[in-house]
Amino acid sequence: QVQLVESGGGVVQPGRSLRLSCAASGFTFNTYGMHWVRQAPGKGLEWVALIWYDGSNKWYADSVKGRFTISRDSSKNTLYLQMNSLRAEDTAVYYCARDAFYYASGGYWLDYWGQGTLVTVSS
Amino acid sequence: DIVMTQSPDSLAVSLGERATINCKSSQSVFSSSNNKNYLAWYQQKPGQPPNLLIYWASTRESGVPDRFTGSGSGTDFTLTISSLQAEDVAVYYCHQYYDTPHTFGQGTKVEIK
DSSP states (O other), X not given: OOEEEEEOOEXXXXXXXXXXXXXXXXXXXXXXXXXXXXXXXXXXXXXXXXEOTTSSOEEEOTTTTTTEEEEEETTTTEEEEEEOSOOGGGOEEXXXXXXXXXXXXXXXXXXXXXXXXXXXXXX | XXXXXXXXXXXXXXXXXXXXXXXXXXXXXXXXXXXXXXXEEEEEOTTSOOEEEEETTTEEOTTOOTTEEEEEETTEEEEEESSOOGGGOEEEEEEEOSSSSOEXXXXXXXXXX
């Protein structure tokens, strides 16, 4: 069965960096695009980033562009989100999610989600 | 960016009654190349990640009860729960994947009256 397990969250000061990981299992990782989606406490869902199945293309929300980097390591079946210059408004639960289509040249709906990891940006 | 606006923000429905949630996109999410609407619906219960209900605006995900129905095209979409059950209490989100950045609606909270 498909499993996505996020890790790396925690409390970090404004301006500092943090790297999130998402360990994937139960499917052929290097054939699916992957997304990060976040949810601030008590708020709705915000799409953050997408990486194609082969890592060749990446897209970001305007709110994180230039500060966050999505990447993947197919040898480790792991998705990453490097977050730099963190701000208070980046405080959220960060979910990784699988794109629905394999070998897709684009992004589609999100069919599997992890449980999320909480990032708190505070001094 | 495509802005997704849901209405209402919350609604209370009696058990067994119909619940209707609307989602409007700021531009069409219909593709004439494949005649598909690039819209999905998710259900999120407290303390849980979102769960996929509907994709291509009206295709029910495997295992989703048939009381959940998606409809609409272009810029206007609807999620209908035909007979509300206690386990349907949740927040529901629409999601457009027509263009990047992907965007979600603000969510609609469904409660029991």
